Amino acid sequence: MGINIFSLTGRTAVVTGGSRGIGAAIVELFLRYGAKVVFCHARDDAEAQALTARLAGEGLSVSGQECDVADEAAVAAFAQFAKAELGHVDILVNSAGVSGDKAFEAITVADFDHMIDINLRGTFLMTQAFFSEMVERKFGRVINLASQLAYKGAPAMAHYCASKGGVVGFTRALSYDGAPHGVTVNAIAPGPIETAQLAGMTDGWRRLKHAELPIGRFGTVDEIAPVALLLASAAGSYFVGQTLSPNGGDVML
Numbered sequence: 001m002g003i004n005i006f007s008l009t010g011r012t013a014v015v016t017g018g019s020r021g022i023g024a025a026i027v028e029l030f031l032r033y034g035a036k037v038v039f040c041h042a043r044d045d046a047e048a049q050a051l052t053a054r055l056a057g058e059g060l061s062v063s064g065q066e067c068d069v070a071d072e073a074a075v076a077a078f079a080q081f082a083k084a085e086l087g088h089v090d091i092l093v094n095s096a097g098v099s100g101d102k103a104f105e106a107i108t109v110a111d112f113d114h115m116i117d118i119n120l121r122g123t124f125l126m127t128q129a130f131f132s133e134m135v136e137r138k139f140g141r142v143i144n145l146a147s148q149l150a151y152k153g154a155p156a157m158a159h160y161c162a163s164k165g166g167v168v169g170f171t172r173a174l175s176y177d178g179a180p181h182g183v184t185v186n187a188i189a190p191g192p193i194e195t196a197q198l199a200g201m202t203d204g205w206r207r208l209k210h211a212e213l214p215i216g217r218f219g220t221v222d223e224i225a226p227v228a229l230l231l232a233s234a235a236g237s238y239f240v241g242q243t244l245s246p247n248g249g250d251v252m253l
């Protein structure tokens with residue numbers, strides 16, 4: 001193996017939730033490592049345009065489109081757009097997601113459905129839009145954003161933890177279907193990472209979480225994107241059905 005084992009030159013990638021946070025860091029790193037990238041986001045037009053413009057200023061071309069990952073028709077339209085832009089899709093990163101903490105008794109059915117629809121159904125819909133073509137082409141990488149909370153749970157986060165536990169199970173199951181055809185399916189279960197998602201949590205939650213972490217700090221998006229690069233590149237070709245845990249020691253498996 002040469003020193004280019006992390007190269008994505010010649011590869012094409014779709015990143016959901018790529019307008020900001022972890023998804024945006026993955027978009028940028030994949031571009032820097034040579035991939036052609038398309039991303040989607042939910043009504044983050046200003047952020048998406050700012051990201052696209054900043055990267056264009058560095059000679060890195062990327063296009064983003066609004067697409068609600070929970071909406072079957074929108075996903076079909078976005079998949080068509082992505083395939084038209086990229087020709088075919090080698091790598092799919094499902095980073096679109098929402099979070100939140102709410103006492104269990106206060107979680108409404110609508111709250112629960114919203115969380116599951118975006119975090120789990122969205123991952124299913126997006127993956128289904130690209131998976132068969134990966135199998136036909138005998139190459140593919142699916143990388144799902146789970147969470148360490150899928151393992152350890154958290155107070156007042158039953159709906160979020162259920163959705164992320166679902167993502168871990170989905171990842172394991174689908175890896176059996178993909179691996180014989182050169183398509184690996186893996187997940188990343190980050191610990192608390194400083195993004196808009198974390199900023200939306202209550203102060204009480206943040207204090208509690210901080211105190212739990214062996215590393216003594218929250219993580220950054222630049223500590224997560226390299227894990228996606230590992231899974232997407234030749235360097236990570238023997239990972240199948242795994243959920244990697246860049247989490248500051250929050251969970252030790």
Ligand SMILES: NC(=O)c1ccc[n+]([C@@H]2O[C@H](COP(=O)([O-])OP(=O)(O)OC[C@H]3O[C@@H](n4cnc5c(N)ncnc54)[C@H](O)[C@@H]3O)[C@@H](O)[C@H]2O)c1
Pocket residue numbers: 016017018019020021022023040041042043044067068069070094095096097098099118145146147148189190191192193194195196197198
């Ligand atoms: N930040 C953390 O601490 C943390 C920890 C563990 C796991 N995660 C997971 O990582 C992923 C990224 O989180 P983040 O912190 O970067 O969040 P973020 O809020 O910074 O970004 C979320 C992205 O998802 C997009 N999005 C939201 N709803 C969408 C929808 N319905 N359709 C399409 N796109 C949608 C947003 O437009 C945005 O681009 C999520 O799946 C999240 O659950 C985050």
